[in-house]
Amino acid sequence: MGVTFNPYDFHEVDADPYPVYARLREEAPVYRNEELDFWALSRHADVVAAFRDAARFSSANGPLLERRAWGPQARKAMSFIAMDPPEHTRMRRLVSRAFTPRRIAELEGRIREIARRHVAAALERGGFDLIRDIAAPVPTDVISELAGVPEADRAELRRLGDAALHREPGTQEISREGAAALLELVGHFAALVADRRRERRDDLTSALLDAAADEDPLTDEEIIAFLHLLVGAGNETTTNLIGNAAYWAWRHPEQRARAFGGRIAAWVEETQRYDTAAPTQLRTLTEDVELHGTRMPAGARVMLLPGAANRDPRVFDRAEEYDLDRDTSELVSFGSGPHFCLGAALARMEARAVLSELVERVAGYDLDPAAGSRRQSIYIRGFASLPMTVTTR
Template identity: 75%
Template sequence: MGVAFNPYDFYEVGSDPYPVYARLREEAPVHRNDDMDFWALSRHADVVAAFRDPSRFSSANGPLLERRAWGPQAQQAMSFIAMDPPRHTRMRRLVSRVFTPRRIAELEEHIRAAARHHVEAAVERGEFDLVADIAAPLPTDVISELVGVPHENRTELRRLADLSLHREPGTQEITREGADALLRMVGHFAEIVAERHRRRRDDLASALLDAAADEEPLTDAEIIAFLHLLVGAGNETTTNLIGNAWYWAWRNPAQRDKALQGRVSDWVEETLRYDTPAPTQLRTLTEDVELHGVRLAEGARIVLLPGAANRDPRVFDRPDEFDLDRDTSQKVSFGSGPHFCLGSSLARLETRIVLEETLARIRGFDLDPTRARRPHSAYIRGFSALPMSVTPR
């Protein structure tokens, strides 16, 4: 029997997808799932080539498999990650003017203050849920402050973002509660944009309204979609990266010792390679393509698996070992090419600061995997709960 891959099999693939990924790379580098109508690419070279070829591997139908989410309407919620050039080029250029590395760097003081607040409270208790007490609220605070979300709405937006990504076992479609959550999130951002039309503030929503000084400005719908993308994807990526970093350091004592000695940047980068928070993306073919002797027809849905590519032994030596000393420069955790993740610098910065602030206050830590929970989602990999205990300094 050949290898089978269902990204919504939360009990088999969701708990540990890497044995399936290994079989896909070796036995079926172009894998067909007839029931869900997609092909999957798992080898590093193929995933990178697809990321860098937007003319044939189109993003215009969005990055999600669900039939309700897949299609030209995807851009309404997914912004420019559901666009191809030239619309993607224009949108990304305008957004990049205000979402710059310099602006991200200027957030460090605010991020560190927020991290200290959450970390100190958790460490003082000694036992806590890493996700609920640190990994989830920190990026919510940071992104909300950046965007201009009022304090009283931030916890609710986080809850709505989680609901929109949740999938019930046995189904790949968004739940009724998830669909309602999406609409309510859009409503929140529409209110913010309408208020900024009346009065500008020092936040991203205001800056986006003024981004185009010499060309056609962003529409309200484009700004709302980008804010929705940023709050949803930005929160989830950082939350799961933080949880994965602590989990894999705990599972690998020799690497944990290196991490506790302050190898924070290496810790973050190896976590991104070893267990990326975003293991799955979707593209749509604009023309017939032949790959590994298999003909893929125009219109085919192509699932790209950066999570599998990051453990391809053709690129990474001993790929299934968590090793802070390795060269991770060829990982594709944030994509590649024109759709390379615009928020990658922010996710790295937030994660690094959380790890630094926690390490400064503890001598050691332990996790309780028996009480850990993972989210039911094909698009994010991490933890929705991760009990942790620490030994304070």
């Protein structure tokens, strides 16, 4: 019997997708799921090529598989990651004027302060939930502060973002609760943009309103969509990266010793490769494409699997081993080409800050995954809850 891949199988695939990914790479590098109407690419070379080929592998219908989310309306919630050039080029250029490397670099000290505050508060309790108490609130605070979201609204934005992404077992479409959460999020960001139109402040939302130079400025709708993308996707990626890093270092004591010995950056990068926080993205074909002797027709929905690509033995030696000493320069966790993640540097900085604060204060730790839970979403891989106990220095 051939390999079967249903990303909504939260019991088998979500628990550990990597055996299925391995079979896809070897047995069905161009995989077809008739029931859900998508193709899947799992080999590193094919995933990278598709990421870089925006002309044939279009983003115009968005990166999500669900029919309610897939289509030209996707840009309303997903901003420029649901656009193709030249629209994508214009939008990304304008956003980049506000979301500059300098602005991100200037945040580093503040990120460490935020991480230090949450880590210290958790350690005072002795036993805590790594996700709820540290991994989730740190990126929420950082990105909310960057965007100008009031502190009183941040926990609610996190809750709404979780509700929008959650899928119940056996379901494939966004729930009524999830759809309502999306509308509430849009309402929050619309109010924020309206407030900054009345009075600018020193934050990203104000900078986005002033981003235009010699071209049309961003509309309110475009800014709202970008803020939704930033606060939603940005939070999730970093939260899951932190949780996954703690989990796999706990599972591999030798690697944990290396991490605690100062290899923080390597810890972050190898975790991204080994257990990719954002393992799937969708594209739509603008023309027939043939790969490995199989023709995918124009209009086909193609799921790219960076989570599978990051363990391709054609690129990574001993790909199934968690090893902080390896070369991770070919990882595709943040995509590639014109849609390479604009927030990649920020996510890495946040993860390094949290893990550094933990290492400085903790001599050892233990996790209880059985008492925790995993996120149930085909787009993000990580923990919703991960109890942790520590031995402080």
